[in-house]
Amino acid sequence: MNINQRLEDLREVMRREHLAAFIFPSTDPHQSEYVADHWKGREWISGFNGSAGTAVVTLNAAALWTDSRYFLAAEEQLKGTEFQLMKLKIEGTPTIAEWLGREIAAHRHPYEDWTEVGIDGWCSSTSSVKDLIADLRKENGITLRTNFDPLRQIWAGRPPIPQSPIEIYPMEYAGESTHDKIARIRQSLRQQHADGMLMAALDDIAWTLNLRGSDVHCNPVFVSYLLISQKSVTLYINKEKLTSEVSAYLKAEDIKVEDYEQVKDGLKKYFEYNILLDPDEVNYALYEVVRNKGKMNDLQKTEIVEEESPVKRMKTVKHEREIAGFRSAMLKDGIAMVRFLKWLKPAVEAGGQTEMTVDQKLTSLRAEQPLFRGISFDTIAGYAEHGAIVHYEATPETDVPLKPEGLLLLDSGAQYLDGTTDITRTIALGPLTDEMKKVYTLVLKGHIQIELCKFPSGASGTQIDILARQAMWREGLNYLHGTGHGVGTYLNVHEGPHQFRMEWKPAPLVAGMTITDEPGVYLAGKFGVRIENTLLVVPYKETEFGKFLQFESLTLCPIDKSPILIEMMAQEEIDWLNAYHQHVFDTLSPHLSSDDIEWLRTACAPLSFQ
């Protein structure tokens, strides 16, 4: 991969188009977090393959912005290229606009004063483009061009848009029919004074239509748009993906089907008074299609209601059938994890295991479980200092043998037809340093404080987040990623809009939501610790001060007790851990062999002062 040659090809196009810079975000026309290869333009131009990052190329320089999860990985991958790494949320890091302002001013050509910057409006959300326009305007009036994609000219062998087939998601797991979901969406739109909406988020479309695909690695979604008005629903999709069964199902649900590329035309012919476009979800190119209606004589103007899509929150509150599916998936995942953990330490002691081989072993144990459909994200198996790379993925080049000492951070999950799992355990493979034990105990305390939290219905994850951090903050430690995210039902492992985060996430937590609890600490060059369960929001009590909620751990897997410094634990934390382990043992043991039960009995034995 010759990144610098690609940059030269790009700059040739930029000079022809009189563009001072081009910006490559990491997403697709649907604002997906993980995208099909066709849309991995930022990776192609920069070589950096993390899920989040923005590459910016000027005629004289190149830079890549990413967050703390990827600092170490990005540094590695950008080596030998022109790209300099810009660390988000670190003091002194300029914003993209600030950097462009400085770079363009510094290299201004005496005769040709180019101050236009490009970005592909199809692969950028409406809100991000609007913010960028405003930020650039402050930098000596830099303007933004959004209707041009240089990759069409320079990316030889660009993969096509994926065409994987689609299947119907059974009511047994979905719980609510498409008919009923669309009725609820329309009701919600009326409350927002909107006549219709364009749905672009692939998981929202899959949830609404009770369909699943496999266009994106680990995410059972399919590339499409859904246009809902008060009278009709139209799915824009490559029709080759539809089996006769799915076509018949869509017809029965009264959903029209049009070609994927026809969505622009569909918006032009949309005849209601207004339409809801979620500016964080709908790309800027389609937003412009609607905004420019009425400017030409042949088109009726359509007012835009810029609000959050109602589907985002509806989808996160699980139906009782979905919750039952989660419990079933977690049971299977727990069985696979217990078999894996029982195998792990003797296997490492016997020798020959690496980060990649233990990942393969775990996946093979999960694959034995009924309704297994694949992994829900690329496993993070980070041994020793690799554990400090938050989103590390072992490759043949980076893979290391596991020794019977130190910590292995293992973040993994599976897609089962009845539910999606996401679990992190940090495992002592042998003797640990005092620092490892202390950090492990601080992370565990944070994890447990979230598990113990009680809160009024409607509180936000921003309010709760500190409970995972207070113990480590007292020691001057922190982690810069969020503490938790929603999990889809046989859908994307990251589901919003609710989260536990230091940043403001106003989405209220309500009963029926899933959310992970995954604090961590990462000491670069040494080790990393993260402990994660997936939780369900459930009722706690109702008083004169309103409804209160609490969390129930859905994940069923012991937490390694050997690194715990018990004198650092509060009694309520020890009590929680012991009760959780008892619950794990009681739930899993009926499904295990007697050998596995014996191992689990020890793993789940109460923690107490020796």
Add this chain to the structure above:
Amino acid sequence: MNINQRLEDLREVMRREHLAAFIFPSTDPHQSEYVADHWKGREWISGFNGSAGTAVVTLNAAALWTDSRYFLAAEEQLKGTEFQLMKLKIEGTPTIAEWLGREIAAHRHPYEDWTEVGIDGWCSSTSSVKDLIADLRKENGITLRTNFDPLRQIWAGRPPIPQSPIEIYPMEYAGESTHDKIARIRQSLRQQHADGMLMAALDDIAWTLNLRGSDVHCNPVFVSYLLISQKSVTLYINKEKLTSEVSAYLKAEDIKVEDYEQVKDGLKKYFEYNILLDPDEVNYALYEVVRNKGKMNDLQKTEIVEEESPVKRMKTVKHEREIAGFRSAMLKDGIAMVRFLKWLKPAVEAGGQTEMTVDQKLTSLRAEQPLFRGISFDTIAGYAEHGAIVHYEATPETDVPLKPEGLLLLDSGAQYLDGTTDITRTIALGPLTDEMKKVYTLVLKGHIQIELCKFPSGASGTQIDILARQAMWREGLNYLHGTGHGVGTYLNVHEGPHQFRMEWKPAPLVAGMTITDEPGVYLAGKFGVRIENTLLVVPYKETEFGKFLQFESLTLCPIDKSPILIEMMAQEEIDWLNAYHQHVFDTLSPHLSSDDIEWLRTACAPLSFQ
């Protein structure tokens, strides 16, 4: 006070003006929290005298929105009037726009279809009016008129705008000269790409100019505007308020003086390219003046930069001289509080004391202290069930005798020339119920958890707030007010924008800020508990994860130990209380008589299991 007659007078004006409703917010042209009598229009029309509330009057109905602090007080004060109470943040309470939408639709006249609502644009912030316009538009297109004030016609005997004299605030306490402050403001404006700003917040103007007034009860501010450009600074004020000393000082600082009413003209003649107007601070009438420039041929257009005023945050980070002043003021306040608390219980046992008499006693003890200038807000002395009225103010009608039993909630503060104080203690006057002890202990635990908090520099109060609530949430208890606010330096006792709150307050906490820590629980009809210290944000430690901060209690006064259920306290909470009491004893005792020292020794003795 005949509220219903006033409503009839108003409605006569409304009919003449074809207005379907009129809205009376609680603020003044400067967005003050506490306003001069001249601007107490909402109180005049409704009879409700709380600091926060909005009255809305249609041709057929009247309603008043206020928050939980005032629910009980408002219910009392609105009795016998047409006004119905609308409880903010309670499920089922409509917004003002929703209520107007319903009321106006229900009483639509068959011929005269009035759908215009009025509000005085001078007494409403730009952002609140913009939000209201957007919300009303959704309610069948109701429109808003902002250029008409009916109170000019119907409020007989309306008090004039206050004309109290102004004094110079000495550098000894201010620490930074006006010259330097204005230089910093201009630098900040340049960073925000703004050429100037209109300052309307009275405390910001007082801070910037190192001047103090007494136009508003308890707040040492003076009614004025300050227009800053890159070249000049103009104070709009009634010139009669300026002594020759102050006039000479302003002249020396190169600050022009114009009449208060000339501010509109000043904005029209402002000739820079753009101006920063903080939409939460500048009223809509003045915003419209700037926005409409350029629409007439004789005026140059001025771009508006709508961002937060830089002065808000600058003012909250205290200069070392200001911090020294706070320490001095807190010492004096602590001496007065100790003398008061020593006196209180025997006085109550002796009989004849009421909520009002103990308030008078406390104020007289404070008045003995050097540099005392008055109270910083109206004392809240709420005995027994009055303690559950969050912003209770005893009046001759409500005053009750204090008995040697139950809880007295006492929230008070003083203005000293060197600093402002704000302290709440809840005091056991005799035997308590188990419920009182439990609630008291939960509130104290919340208070202490904030005191113990360590956090990265730049964290927001929204993140930290839960530490004060988690213990009570586990018991299904809560309070709906914020947990803390900034405190000015011989200025307003409520200072923003940083706060501890459940709602999002993005203002980052940085070293040098003051903030109160005042969780509470209020059981209507029974009692209330609140415990408040004023804290200073100070450095904690610096690690590879950045700068960490902690709090230092500035308030010096024992916390009543007798209601504490020690078995509910964590060891770290007991340790904090004992260390705090030792610090209070060590700091105050050198300034006390031997009698007072003996009382304080007992009050500050360590808490331990009997």
